[in-house]
Amino acid sequence: SQKIEQNSEALNIQEGKTATLTCNYTNYSPAYLQWYRQDPGRGPVFLLLIRENEKEKRKERLKVTFDTTLKQSLFHITASQPADSATYLCALDPQAGTALIFGKGTTLSVSS
Amino acid sequence: DAGITQSPRHKVTETGTPVTLRCHQTENHRYMYWYRQDPGHGLRLIHYSYGVKDTDKGEVSDGYSVSRSKTEDFLLTLESATSSQTSVYFCAIGGSGGANTGELFFGEGSRLTVL
Numbered sequence: 358s359q360k361i362e363q364n365s366e367a368l369n370i371q372e373g374k375t376a377t378l379t380c381n382y383t384n385y386s387p388a389y390l391q392w393y394r395q396d397p398g399r400g401p402v403f404l405l406l407i408r409e410n411e412k413e414k415r416k417e418r419l420k421v422t423f424d425t426t427l428k429q430s431l432f433h434i435t436a437s438q439p440a441d442s443a444t445y446l447c448a449l450d451p452q453a454g455t456a457l458i459f460g461k462g463t464t465l466s467v468s469s
Numbered sequence: 470d471a472g473i474t475q476s477p478r479h480k481v482t483e484t485g486t487p488v489t490l491r492c493h494q495t496e497n498h499r500y501m502y503w504y505r506q507d508p509g510h511g512l513r514l515i516h517y518s519y520g521v522k523d524t525d526k527g528e529v530s531d532g533y534s535v536s537r538s539k540t541e542d543f544l545l546t547l548e549s550a551t552s553s554q555t556s557v558y559f560c561a562i563g564g565s566g567g568a569n570t571g572e573l574f575f576g577e578g579s580r581l582t583v584l
Contacts, residue, residue, distance in 0.1 A: 389571055400559050400575030401512070446512065450571065456502055456527060457573060461511035 360384070363447060363460040370437055372469045378432040380447035380460055387449035390423055390430045395444045395462065404445075405432075437467045472496050475560050475576040483584050488547040490579050492560030494540075500563060501543040502573065503527075503535065505556040512559065518543055550583045557581075 361382045370376050380390070389408045393401035407414045407423040407430065414421050420433040434441050444464045448457040472495030482488055492501060502517040504527075514527030516535040524535050532554060534546045547554055557580050561573040 391572060393573075398578075400561075400577050401573075403572040403574070406572055448573075456500075456514050456517045457571070458514065458528070459504075459512040461509070 376434040498562040502561040
């Protein structure tokens, strides 16, 4: 069956450390993978998109990797801050022209 | 911010009553989506639209219908609400097709409680 999984429901780290979130998928061959941030009571907000032919993408303190052999994406937040505390969702396109499907999310808590 | 608004933002209704949620966009985007979000399940696609009068089912479409009579509005209807449809509903625009980057822009959500 097809699945998209974010391995940890919750991740707690200290301020200043690097947070690493994992997204694994099975039985898909996505053209791209996306990461979103969601704060309590709000809609998800797009952060980064990485295409299948890209291994890594960066945006400020964020870095995403995409390994199509392992069927895995890693999302890193360096020098984490309490303001980074939120739920992070990964999403992919199951096939061209169809809607995104989402993982269940990982809730990150950064303590000062 | 993308111009996307959902109404109502909160609604409490009784089992068996019809409910319609509205999503309105000012971005003239072709694609619109309805997702529901529940603890333990994450975001799940209900229906989506790829143009006026063009819609398709998602993963959890049973019990829901949609309509898109004009580009800016996408309506989600629960013909006879059940307690299992208590959820937070998110509308989104953006996504697949052509040179589009694929990212979605979400509304603020509509919290529906079915008693």
